[in-house]
Amino acid sequence: MTFRYLFLWLVLLPGIGANAQTTLRTPDQFLPHRIGEQFTPHHMLTDYFEYLAANAPTTMKLERYGSTNEARPLQVAYFSSPENIARLEQIRLNNIRLTGMAKDRMMPDMTNAPAVVWLNMSVHGNEPSGSEGSMLLAWQLATQSETDLREWLKNTVVIIDPSSNPDGYDRYSSWYRMASNTLKNPHGKSREHDEPWPGGRPNHYYFDLNRDWAWATQTETRLRLELFHNWMPHVVADVHEQYIDDPYYFAPAAEPMHAFITTWQRDFQIKMGENHARYFDKNGWLYFSSEVFDLLYPSYGDTYPMFNGSIGMTYEQAGHGMAGRAIITANGDTLTLHDRIAHHLTTCRSTIEMASKHALELVENFRMFYAKGLQEPPGQYGAFVIKATNDPNRIQTLCSLLDRHRIQYGRAGATTSARGFDYISGKDGSYTVQPDDIVISAYQPKAVLTQVLFEPAPYISDSLTYDITAWSLPFAHGLDAFAAKQRIDPKKAYESYKAPEVVISTAPYAWCVQRRSMAEFTWAAQLTDKGVKIRYATETFNAADQQFDMGTLIINRADNRNLESTLDDLVKAAAAQSNVKLYPIYSGTIGKGPDMGSAKYKLLNAPAVAVLYGEEVDENAFGSVWYFFEQELGYPVDMVRFDKVNEVSLQGINTLIIPNGGYRFNERTLDFLREWASDGGRIIAFDGGAKSLADKDGFELTTKTDDKKDSDGKPEPIPYQNAERHHISDQLPGAIVKTMVDPSHPISYGLGGSFYSLKTNSTAYQMNTRLNAPIRIDEAIEVFGFVGSRVKPQLQNTPVVAVQNMGNGSVVYFADNPLFRSFWEVGKLVFANALFF
Numbered sequence: 001m002t003f004r005y006l007f008l009w010l011v012l013l014p015g016i017g018a019n020a021q022t023t024l025r026t027p028d029q030f031l032p033h034r035i036g037e038q039f040t041p042h043h044m045l046t047d048y049f050e051y052l053a054a055n056a057p058t059t060m061k062l063e064r065y066g067s068t069n070e071a072r073p074l075q076v077a078y079f080s081s082p083e084n085i086a087r088l089e090q091i092r093l094n095n096i097r098l099t100g101m102a103k104d105r106m107m108p109d110m111t112n113a114p115a116v117v118w119l120n121m122s123v124h125g126n127e128p129s130g131s132e133g134s135m136l137l138a139w140q141l142a143t144q145s146e147t148d149l150r151e152w153l154k155n156t157v158v159i160i161d162p163s164s165n166p167d168g169y170d171r172y173s174s175w176y177r178m179a180s181n182t183l184k185n186p187h188g189k190s191r192e193h194d195e196p197w198p199g200g201r202p203n204h205y206y207f208d209l210n211r212d213w214a215w216a217t218q219t220e221t222r223l224r225l226e227l228f229h230n231w232m233p234h235v236v237a238d239v240h241e242q243y244i245d246d247p248y249y250f251a252p253a254a255e256p257m258h259a260f261i262t263t264w265q266r267d268f269q270i271k272m273g274e275n276h277a278r279y280f281d282k283n284g285w286l287y288f289s290s291e292v293f294d295l296l297y298p299s300y301g302d303t304y305p306m307f308n309g310s311i312g313m314t315y316e317q318a319g320h321g322m323a324g325r326a327i328i329t330a331n332g333d334t335l336t337l338h339d340r341i342a343h344h345l346t347t348c349r350s351t352i353e354m355a356s357k358h359a360l361e362l363v364e365n366f367r368m369f370y371a372k373g374l375q376e377p378p379g380q381y382g383a384f385v386i387k388a389t390n391d392p393n394r395i396q397t398l399c400s401l402l403d404r405h406r407i408q409y410g411r412a413g414a415t416t417s418a419r420g421f422d423y424i425s426g427k428d429g430s431y432t433v434q435p436d437d438i439v440i441s442a443y444q445p446k447a448v449l450t451q452v453l454f455e456p457a458p459y460i461s462d463s464l465t466y467d468i469t470a471w472s473l474p475f476a477h478g479l480d481a482f483a484a485k486q487r488i489d490p491k492k493a494y495e496s497y498k499a500p501e502v503v504i505s506t507a508p509y510a511w512c513v514q515r516r517s518m519a520e521f522t523w524a525a526q527l528t529d530k531g532v533k534i535r536y537a538t539e540t541f542n543a544a545d546q547q548f549d550m551g552t553l554i555i556n557r558a559d560n561r562n563l564e565s566t567l568d569d570l571v572k573a574a575a576a577q578s579n580v581k582l583y584p585i586y587s588g589t590i591g592k593g594p595d596m597g598s599a600k601y602k603l604l605n606a607p608a609v610a611v612l613y614g615e616e617v618d619e620n621a622f623g624s625v626w627y628f629f630e631q632e633l634g635y636p637v638d639m640v641r642f643d644k645v646n647e648v649s650l651q652g653i654n655t656l657i658i659p660n661g662g663y664r665f666n667e668r669t670l671d672f673l674r675e676w677a678s679d680g681g682r683i684i685a686f687d688g689g690a691k692s693l694a695d696k697d698g699f700e701l702t703t704k705t706d707d708k709k710d711s712d713g714k715p716e717p718i719p720y721q722n723a724e725r726h727h728i729s730d731q732l733p734g735a736i737v738k739t740m741v742d743p744s745h746p747i748s749y750g751l752g753g754s755f756y757s758l759k760t761n762s763t764a765y766q767m768n769t770r771l772n773a774p775i776r777i778d779e780a781i782e783v784f785g786f787v788g789s790r791v792k793p794q795l796q797n798t799p800v801v802a803v804q805n806m807g808n809g810s811v812v813y814f815a816d817n818p819l820f821r822s823f824w825e826v827g828k829l830v831f832a833n834a835l836f837f
Contacts, residue, residue: 024052024056024139025051026136027135027136030048030051031044031048032044035133035135036132036338037337038325039132039172039177039337040135041173041174042072042170043170045131045134045135046072046073048138049062049077049162052138052142058086059081059141059153060085060141060142061085062076062078063075063077063227065224065226065227066220068166068220069204069219070170072170075162076159076160076161076162077138077162078159079138079141079158079160080153080158081144083154084153091114094109094113095108097109098363098366098367098370099232099445100371108367110364110367113363114155114363115155115156115157115234115355115362115363116232116233116235117157117158117233117355118231118233118235118237119137119159119160120164121133121239122163122165122239123240124200124209124210125165125166125172125173125200125203126171126200126201127201127240127319128172128200129239129319130239130240130241131169132337133340133345134163135162136345137349138162140349141160149349151356152352152356153356156355156356159233165202165203168203168204169200172200172321176192180325185324186326186328187327187328188327192324192325193327195321197613197614197615201321205623205626205630206619206622207623207624209221210238211299211300211467211821213225213301216404217627217821225404225405226404232309232310232366233310234309234355234362235311235313235355236311238301238302238315239315239317239344240316241316241317241320241323241340242316242320244319244323245318245331247287247288247318248280248287248315249287249289249291249293249314250273250289250313250314250315250316251276251289251314252289253269253295253313253314254294254295254462255461255462256295256296257294258306258307258459260307260448261306265306268311268361268362268365269311269313271354272311272313276346280343285343293466294462295312296466296469297465297471300467301314308448309366309370309448310366311362317340319335324337325337369448370445372447374444377443377448377451378451379451379455381455381483382442382443383441383486383487383489384440384474384483385433385440385482385484385488386437386438386439386474386481387437387480388436388437388438390479390480391517393518394478394517395438395479395497397518398477399438399494399496401473402440405446405449405453406445406446407444407453408440408441408446409438409439409490410490410492411435411490411492412434412436412439412491413490413491414433414435414491416432417431418431418433418484418485419484420484420485421482421483423456423472423475423480423481423482423483424480424481426784435492438494439489439490440454440490441488441489442487453471453472453473456483457472458785460786465786469733469735469785471823472736475736476824478754478825480752497579499575499580499581499582500581506586507557509557509585509586510554510584511555511568511582511585512544512554512583513553513554513580514549515553515750518632518633519578519580520750521832521836522578522633522634523580524553524604525635526574527555527571528604529636531563532555533559533560533603534553534555534603535602535603536552536602536837537550537554537601538746539594539600541593543585543591544583550749551750551833553604555567555571556596604836604837607654607835608638608652608653609629609635609638609655609835610637610638610640610650611656612645612657612658612661614641614643616642616643616661617659617661618661618687618688620660621689621819624820624822628822628828628831632828640653643669645673653681654682655835656676656682656683656684657684657685658686659686659687659688660687660688660817661689662688663688664692665696670693670698670699673693674699676809677807677809678806679808680808682810682811685812685813687761687816693813694813701765701802701804702765704764704766704794728788730762731788732786733760734759735783735785736757736758736783737756737795738777738778740775740777740778741753742773742775745774746833746837747775747834748774749837750829750833751829751830755775755800755826755830756784757775757827758824759787759815759816760817761815763815764791764794764795765802765813772803772804773799773800773802774801775799775800776799776801777797777799781795799813799815801814814834818830
């Protein structure tokens with residue numbers, strides 16, 4: 001049977017049953033094209049689901065749960081038997097009771113609790129076969145024309161998110177429909193197989209949504225998490241595509257699997273894979289499992305559900321943005337969009353089948369997962385304590401994230417002693433918990449996710465992993481915190497921090513703001529954009545019964561005479577919006593420290609910023625900068641093509657950001673950058689951007705090389721079968737590294753003398769006298785996560801951030817991306833320092 005005829009057989013099934021919605025149009029009958037013959041624009045995909053919901057009210061419900069940045073709808077469809085659809089809200093509430101997180105505190109009904117399956121389609125927009133196939137699956141589930149499907153849906157609720165990334169999906173499908181030939185062209189060199197930058201994979205801000213579940217930076221993720229927690233599904237399948245010569249991947253996953261994934265979850269993945277294999281074997285389709293795709297990093301569409309008690313799985317079909325509607329593969333066969341849809345349709349149906357056949361086991365093991373969390377949480381820590389002495393806005397940022405994950409926390413409410421791991425020193429010791437400290441107890445329904453997000457580093461069973469290997473939130477947020485060995489439960493509720501409003505009777509001489517979080521930078525950005533001149537302190541000083549640190553922001557009246565009548569209102573309004581505490585100062589005379597007219601208070605740089613974009617720029621890195629300016633800082637940024645860097649494109653710009661990328665700057669461009677910086681410009685380059693400038697004339701950053709050989713000076717021979725594992729020693733997929741900080745340097749302001757860097761590449765640079773390295777890795781390197789054995793010694797005595805004076809300007813080099821996936825909060829502070837100071 002050819003794939004095309006198999007495809008038709010899957011859609012037009014015989015045996016119409018009593019509950020079937022026989023008049024529902026198939027996607028082929030509804031759309032202006034046949035499924036698999038062209039890609040479906042997002043609005044047509046939405047229209048079809050709305051059509052089904054309007055015409056199959058007894059077997060389907062549609063819910064819109066939000067909108068994307070580009071105002072496209074986010075929606076899910078619910079499918080089950082007519083009896084279950086009629087009591088859908090009752091099923092949902094009962095399922096939440098299984099977790100112990102229901103507000104009504106009622107016991108769950110275990111006698112009639114269906115399995116809940118969530119199918120997440122095409123989170124990468126240029127992996128479209130999931131979204132395309134969702135219409136066929138939805139038609140089958142809505143019509144319920146098959147006996148098997150009707151039986152499965154008696155004890156199963158299926159949730160389909162037909163397009164998890166509508167902006168990316170529409171970017172890809174619209175481009176393809178514009179660029180492709182009327183007749184399919186399967187030759188890989190054709191235009192329709194050469195998707196332009198940035199591609200449809202990321203969302204509007206070029207973020208990879210499949211790495212955002214735990215960090216919840218993007219609007220799609222935040223809205224989806226709300227819906228996820230309203231349902232808490234038992235099985236989650238994340239439907240993807242991979243490169244054209246990798247046929248099909250399904251569970252079980254590869255090692256490393258996180259140690260907190262239960263035996264039941266591992267075993268059920270195997271059962272699920274065996275059922276998929278049965279169908280693929282029957283049809284002679286190629287597939288693989290237990291390779292490449294591991295279950296360690298917590299922010300994937302399969303791992304995040306796992307750490308919430310679900311059976312999380314990734315399904316990867318050969319295809320991707322390069323495949324188009326048909327492409328010739330390495331074996332000379334032609335992979336069609338029909339094939340890709342048929343394969344995903346098969347695993348999705350198989351998933352529903354297995355959930356139905358094991359519904360009682362799924363529900364009971366899901367309940368036990370949460371019950372055990374309350375009584376016997378995994379891991380060695382009983383609680384995580386965030387000291388109340390931390391900046392309140394930093395604490396607030398963390399608590400907001402915990403709220404998105406329904407992780408419970410509160411104030412300690414009493415003084416107690418504890419032993420555990422100190423996140424600042426990186427050592428074990430004894431500590432005192434104060435009444436106002438924040439306590440996140442491990443003994444709670446979200447016990448597993450809490451441990452995963454807070455443990456200093458996970459146990460790694462296999463260093464051949466797919467992503468970063470450490471991500472602990474206290475490190476990421478730069479918090480003074482410790483992990484306690486014993487159980488500590490909060491005794492007092494946490495109230496969100498609200499900066500006190502300042503009431504003044506007379507106009508102050510100056511306004512001061514301590515600089516310890518991103519809130520102060522959003523305040524400064526608002527005011528700078530309105531023309532307010534701000535200074536910063538390069539020494540500590542005392543005023544108004546308060547000690548102010550280096551980096552304190554100061555607005556005095558003398559600098560802002562043109563705003564005399566509105567200055568105070570502007571300052572207070574910005575403070576209220578940014579949640580910043582203001583300190584009014586009524587004299588320029590400072591008792592301890594330099595007076596206000598001293599040169600020790602420097603004018604803050606008012607950056608006019610441009611960032612490079614285009615084919616040689618990593619789209620995720622560009623997106624992290626774009627998102628930072630628009631959504632976090634609220635500050636304008638220009639976008640300049642990487643190959644159009646010249647006097648015209650940078651006219652009026654004083655700060656140029658070169659994000660990560662694979663740049664091939666020619667000498668003309670390098671000459672221009674040197675001249676532009678020497679004339680007063682500031683270049684901020686990170687990761688591949690820094691690497692593109694390293695070892696070039698005039699740029700003082702030099703790569704550190706490893707010239708160690710074996711005893712006779714010849715390269716060590718490597719057996720072919722061991723080559724992949726041998727090269728692990730030269731890799732650094734992502735780890736946390738403790739650094740040395742120069743607190744007097746403006747780059748380090750607000751860090752409090754401590755900084756843990758998220759190291760995401762193996763490149764190391766030399767320390768030299770022509771560079772200032774305010775943040776560096778010491779000789780005695782301390783690492784959390786995996787670092788290759790040959791990389792680790794290379795990182796000793798290397799800069800994390802280096803600053804080069806170049807004429808009247810400067811170049812700031814970041815060895816890694818400080819805005820990586822927008823979750824390393826303390827990295828944002830360092831980047832903002834480089835931007836403004």
